[in-house]
Amino acid sequence: MSYVLSQRQENILDxxxxxxxDYQFPPTxxxxxxxxxxxxxxxxxxxxxxxxxxxxxxxxxxxxxxxELLENAYGESKKSIVKVPxxxxxxxxxxxxxxxxxxxxSDEFDNxxxxxxxxxSKSDVFGLKVKGESMIDALVTxxxxxxxxxxxxxxxxxxxxxxxxxxxxxxxxxxxxxGDMVRLQPENTTMNPIMxxxxxxxxxxxxxGVIRSL
Amino acid sequence: MSYVLSQRQENILDxxxxxxxDYQFPPTxxxxxxxxxxxxxxxxxxxxxxxxxxxxxxxxxxxxxxxELLENAYGESKKSIVKVPxxxxxxxxxxxxxxxxxxxxSDEFDNxxxxxxxxxSKSDVFGLKVKGESMIDALVTxxxxxxxxxxxxxxxxxxxxxxxxxxxxxxxxxxxxxGDMVRLQPENTTMNPIMxxxxxxxxxxxxxGVIRSL
DNA sequence: AAAATACTAAAACTAATGTTCTATTAATTG
DNA sequence: CAATTAATAGAACATTAGTTTTAGTATTTT
Numbered sequence: 486m487s488y489v490l491s492q493r494q495e496n497i498l499d500x501x502x503x504x505x506x507d508y509q510f511p512p513t514x515x516x517x518x519x520x521x522x523x524x525x526x527x528x529x530x531x532x533x534x535x536x537x538x539x540x541x542x543x544x545x546x547x548x549x550x551x552x553e554l555l556e557n558a559y560g561e562s563k564k565s566i567v568k569v570p571x572x573x574x575x576x577x578x579x580x581x582x583x584x585x586x587x588x589x590x591s592d593e594f595d596n597x598x599x600x601x602x603x604x605x606s607k608s609d610v611f612g613l614k615v616k617g618e619s620m621i622d623a624l625v626t627x628x629x630x631x632x633x634x635x636x637x638x639x640x641x642x643x644x645x646x647x648x649x650x651x652x653x654x655x656x657x658x659x660x661x662x663x664g665d666m667v668r669l670q671p672e673n674t675t676m677n678p679i680m681x682x683x684x685x686x687x688x689x690x691x692x693x694g695v696i697r698s699l
Numbered sequence: 700m701s702y703v704l705s706q707r708q709e710n711i712l713d714x715x716x717x718x719x720x721d722y723q724f725p726p727t728x729x730x731x732x733x734x735x736x737x738x739x740x741x742x743x744x745x746x747x748x749x750x751x752x753x754x755x756x757x758x759x760x761x762x763x764x765x766x767e768l769l770e771n772a773y774g775e776s777k778k779s780i781v782k783v784p785x786x787x788x789x790x791x792x793x794x795x796x797x798x799x800x801x802x803x804x805s806d807e808f809d810n811x812x813x814x815x816x817x818x819x820s821k822s823d824v825f826g827l828k829v830k831g832e833s834m835i836d837a838l839v840t841x842x843x844x845x846x847x848x849x850x851x852x853x854x855x856x857x858x859x860x861x862x863x864x865x866x867x868x869x870x871x872x873x874x875x876x877x878g879d880m881v882r883l884q885p886e887n888t889t890m891n892p893i894m895x896x897x898x899x900x901x902x903x904x905x906x907x908g909v910i911r912s913l
Numbered sequence: 914a915a916a917a918t919a920c921t922a923a924a925a926c927t928a929a930t931g932t933t934c935t936a937t938t939a940a941t942t943g
Numbered sequence: 944c945a946a947t948t949a950a951t952a953g954a955a956c957a958t959t960a961g962t963t964t965t966a967g968t969a970t971t972t973t
Contacts (some may be wrong), residue, residue: 491950493950500964505723508759508766508767509719509725509766509768509848510724510725510764510765510766511723512769513763513929513930513931514930514931514932515929515930515931523951524951524952524953525952525954526930526931526932526952526953527932527933527934527951527952527953527954528950528951528952529932530933531949531950531951532950544931545722546931546932547930547931547958547959548931549727549763549764549929549930549931549958549959549960550724550763550818550930550932550960551724552723552724553723553724554723566780566812566814567932585898589804597814597816598780598814598815599814600780600812600814600910601812601911602811603910603912619723621838621889622706622886624710624835624838624839624911625838625839626838626886626887629864644913655760664921672840673835673840674832674835675835691913692913693912693913694910694911694912694913695909695910695911695913696814696817696908696909696910696911697838697909698816698817698907698908699905699906699907699908699909705920707920720955727960728960728961728962729960729961730960737921738921738922738923739921739922739923739924740923740960740961740962741921741923741924741962741963741964742920742921742922743923744961744962745919745920745921746920746961754948758961760961760962761928761929761961761962762961763929763960763961764960765961780939797919836961883947
């Protein structure tokens with residue numbers, strides 16, 4: 486049977502969360518004390534110990550404000566955000582950056598914070614801004630931000646950013662290898678796929694997410 | 700002319716950022732001291748004062764770990780995330796929740812963290828999961844998460860979630876009031892608009908963002 | 914070169930803050 | 944009911960950690 490938090494413990498958790506939201510650091514024991522109208526620091530300590538034992542938070546001993554909230558069952562993941570570099574634009578006729586390596590993090594590119602749930606691996610995910618409406622059959626339009634995991638090959642059914650060598654065109658499509666041909670299936674099922682020789686297709690990355698701001 | 704940070708100051712900023720990333724709270728002066736191989740706490744203090752004056756961070760006096768990093772020109776926005784409740788689904792034939800009021804925050808709904816840049820006002824933004832493919836002409840498909848700002852009226856050109864009373868259908872379209880008719884224009888410009896009497900349309904919210912996870 | 918300013922050092926000081934101790938008062942339980 | 948256990952109080956203690964003071968050494972400016 487699972488432990489049920491007391492009202493006071495609920496209060497404390499809520500307070501910590503709010504405090505973290507207001508300032509950028511956790512509250513002290515005494516902050517909690519006054520914030521939750523508790524008479525003594527020892528009572529705060531007592532309840533914090535319980536909250537720790539029950540897995541709601543982690544405490545670093547002898548460290549001021551050494552409280553780390555943990556995500557638990559109901560709650561949301563705390564570290565639910567990932568910084569992603571926006572490497573440039575993607576549009577028909579414009580090559581996709583080949584080596585999404587190296588000097589990110591630096592001020593070279595804009596970084597964007599995106600929700601972590603969009604991403605599976607913590608690999609070198611990157612973003613591309615969509616320019617023009619040529620991707621509309623992938624349900625992506627001008628101004629959208631597509632999030633990609635770099636990858637030079639794809640599994641059938643993956644949504645990929647593909648470079649069509651001959652046409653010198655980049656495109657977002659679902660990837661299906663059929664013999665020595667590749668079928669590029671639009672995300673929009675009402676539209677028709679295109680077939681190209683496998684040798685004409687260079688996969689550059691798998692699309693893991695799309696973000697549109699209106 | 701803008702002030703140029705010394706190497707030491709760069710180091711300190713980097714260290715603070717990394718520390719914040721590792722733990723969930725800022726470092727103490729002495730953490731910085733040892734982390735950046737600085738001989739004295741006063742030197743740390745000295746440089747922190749400069750960093751504060753130059754707008755790189757904020758310090759709360761007499762508060763342990765009272766350092767808040769500020770987003771500056773180059774950098775990324777720090778508080779770039781917003782918690783949004785996902786109220787349910789949107790699909791043809793299913794009404795949109797009317798009162799996005801009250802008991803959010805509670806465990807009643809799933810909360811999702813989304814990038815703040817999707818949102819303009821800090822009003823009671825909410826999310827809806829798209830069910831089915833009936834919204835495909837709005838460049839939105841099954842599984843997408845649409846982010847809405849509640850609003851009972853719309854300006855021309857706004858992307859809105861509209862409830863068609865007669866058809867008992869919810870839909871995402873651009874809104875144009877033309878006389879006593881409303882033109883609902885698909886986001887996908889290759890598709891045709893639908894015209895309905897204004898009395899048959901109830902706007903429920905403006906769409907401010909779309910997030911697709913693949 | 915003298916004066917002023919920027920930066921570094923070491924140590925001490927004080928306030929902030931985690932921790933502990935001892936009691937006291939509810940709740941539970943056998 | 945007696946005996947535990949859970950929870951609350953108040954106070955003191957011990958570090959942690961921000962601040963200040965004094966002093967020395969570069970760097971720059973006049």
